[in-house]
Amino acid sequence: MKQHIAVIGGGVIGLSTAYALIRAGHRVTLIEQNADVGLGASYANGGQLSYRYVTPLADAGIPRQALRWMLKSGSPVSLRLRADPKQWRWMLSFLSACTRTTNRRNAKVLLQLGLEGQAEMEIWREEGLKGFLWRQPGKLVLYRNEAVFRKAVSGIQNTTLERALSPAECAEIEPAFAHLTPNLAGGIFSPEDEVADSHLFCKALKAALLDAPGFQYLQEKATLAPDTNNTCMLIVGGRHLEADQIVLAAGLNSRKLAAPLGIHLPLYGLKGYSLTLRPLPETLPSVSVTDYDNRVVYARLGDALRVAAMVDIGAEDTSLNPKRLASLRALVRQTLPQASTDHSPDSPWAGLRPATPTGVPIIGRSKCDNLLLNVGHGALGFTLAAGSAVRIAQLVAAVHTDGV
Numbered sequence: 285m286k287q288h289i290a291v292i293g294g295g296v297i298g299l300s301t302a303y304a305l306i307r308a309g310h311r312v313t314l315i316e317q318n319a320d321v322g323l324g325a326s327y328a329n330g331g332q333l334s335y336r337y338v339t340p341l342a343d344a345g346i347p348r349q350a351l352r353w354m355l356k357s358g359s360p361v362s363l364r365l366r367a368d369p370k371q372w373r374w375m376l377s378f379l380s381a382c383t384r385t386t387n388r389r390n391a392k393v394l395l396q397l398g399l400e401g402q403a404e405m406e407i408w409r410e411e412g413l414k415g416f417l418w419r420q421p422g423k424l425v426l427y428r429n430e431a432v433f434r435k436a437v438s439g440i441q442n443t444t445l446e447r448a449l450s451p452a453e454c455a456e457i458e459p460a461f462a463h464l465t466p467n468l469a470g471g472i473f474s475p476e477d478e479v480a481d482s483h484l485f486c487k488a489l490k491a492a493l494l495d496a497p498g499f500q501y502l503q504e505k506a507t508l509a510p511d512t513n514n515t516c517m518l519i520v521g522g523r524h525l526e527a528d529q530i531v532l533a534a535g536l537n538s539r540k541l542a543a544p545l546g547i548h549l550p551l552y553g554l555k556g557y558s559l560t561l562r563p564l565p566e567t568l569p570s571v572s573v574t575d576y577d578n579r580v581v582y583a584r585l586g587d588a589l590r591v592a593a594m595v596d597i598g599a600e601d602t603s604l605n606p607k608r609l610a611s612l613r614a615l616v617r618q619t620l621p622q623a624s625t626d627h628s629p630d631s632p633w634a635g636l637r638p639a640t641p642t643g644v645p646i647i648g649r650s651k652c653d654n655l656l657l658n659v660g661h662g663a664l665g666f667t668l669a670a671g672s673a674v675r676i677a678q679l680v681a682a683v684h685t686d687g688v
């Protein structure tokens with residue numbers, strides 16, 4: 285039976301969810317509070333559809349590494365401790381997820397979700413979804429540290445889909461980074477990984493949805509309140525909006541929206557930065573690259589280069605910290621000097637990754653019978669969006685089958 289589903293949030297997760305639900309034949313109302321879609325964490329992210337490289341941040345060795353990073357200025361991770369119980373709860377859960385076994389288990393879950401998403405994205409593109417600078421150049425992760433490289437190689441599950449490369453082979457795959465060869469231990473290349481512009485993807489989804497029968501877009505702020513019979517009520521623009529099911533996909537703000545229902549989502553905003561550079565086209569790398577030791581990602585999007593990095597814990601705001609931006613610019617100057625833009629604007633941006641401690645998103649039913657959750661995609665929301673959307677569409681179908 286076709287239902288009316290309300291989706292809260294017009295980021296990459298909410299829009300993908302709405303699209304999957306419309307494709308499944310449901311009537312969908314999408315509610316977004318901002319002037320347009322994709323202006324939150326989905327705006328200027330790294331642009332990597334990193335389907336095979338999904339290792340969560342929480343891993344054995346990360347706490348010790350984080351201590352070293354904290355003592356070094358300009359490091360990829362910065363931690364500011366606050367008198368904020370949310371931060372402490374999140375960090376304690378994060379620390380308990382920092383084991384090899386947990387990391388491997390969660391990486392498997394993310395890999396499966398990523399691959400489902402890649403297959404779904406292909407269907408969406410074949411149906412005509414376009415205009416978001418999609419390419420499939422493959423992804424190269426560069427390692428400078430021998431032991432870290434060896435550990436990463438030991439985690440490869442399918443040697444056709446992920447190939448370990450020598451430093452010289454890395455330079456062949458992506459000559460733009462060839463000058464790093466003497467300092468590299470090696471690289472891992474995933475030829476089937478993709479890149480695209482996440483904000484343009486949001487806009488393409490919105491345009492396709494607006495053309496679809498049964499879709500309604502509301503530019504309003506939504507709130508949730510407890511209702512009778514174990515359900516919740518959706519309030520939009522001060523009025524009750526009737527829907528058979530509600531999907532909460534409001535990124536980091538989902539935490540606040542769910543709280544009045546007694547649902548405490550373990551989300552924390554991990555702040556990150558990006559720069560969008562416009563160097564000479566012939567200097568741009570083609571392959572999408574992750575500089576693992578500095579945790580910086582490089583993706584060519586059309587004639588621009590998107591560089592994204594930094595995990596700032598304890599700075600849950602999107603202000604542009606000049607020191608962190610200066611560190612990022614310095615890293616780009618060292619790593620890809622030809623892309624350095626002392627003379628042209630580099631469009632700095634900061635966003636909050638809506639992260640769970642384990643790195644695994646929360647996709648499922650909630651304790652309210654009419655509320656589904658699609659939240660907590662952290663550093664991989666663009667990569668996992670289509671897969672998560674399909675899971676929600678399956679859950680909506682199952683709700684009907686179960687006769688709930």
Ligand SMILES: Cc1cc2nc3c(=O)[nH]c(=O)nc-3n(C[C@H](O)[C@H](O)[C@H](O)COP(=O)(O)OP(=O)(O)OC[C@H]3O[C@@H](n4cnc5c(N)ncnc54)[C@H](O)[C@@H]3O)c2cc1C
Binds near residue numbers: 557
């Ligand atoms: C620096 C950086 C680099 C990244 N790089 C990558 C990458 O290379 N690849 C990758 O896969 N991922 C990457 N990510 C992660 C990815 O961007 C996020 O996981 C993803 O954007 C989260 O999407 P979302 O829809 O959950 O949240 P958002 O994009 O924040 O969307 C949530 C939406 O909900 C709306 N909303 C909130 N509250 C309400 C309300 N009450 N009523 C109505 N609307 C509401 C907001 O206005 C917002 O538009 C990166 C993130 C950052 C910060």
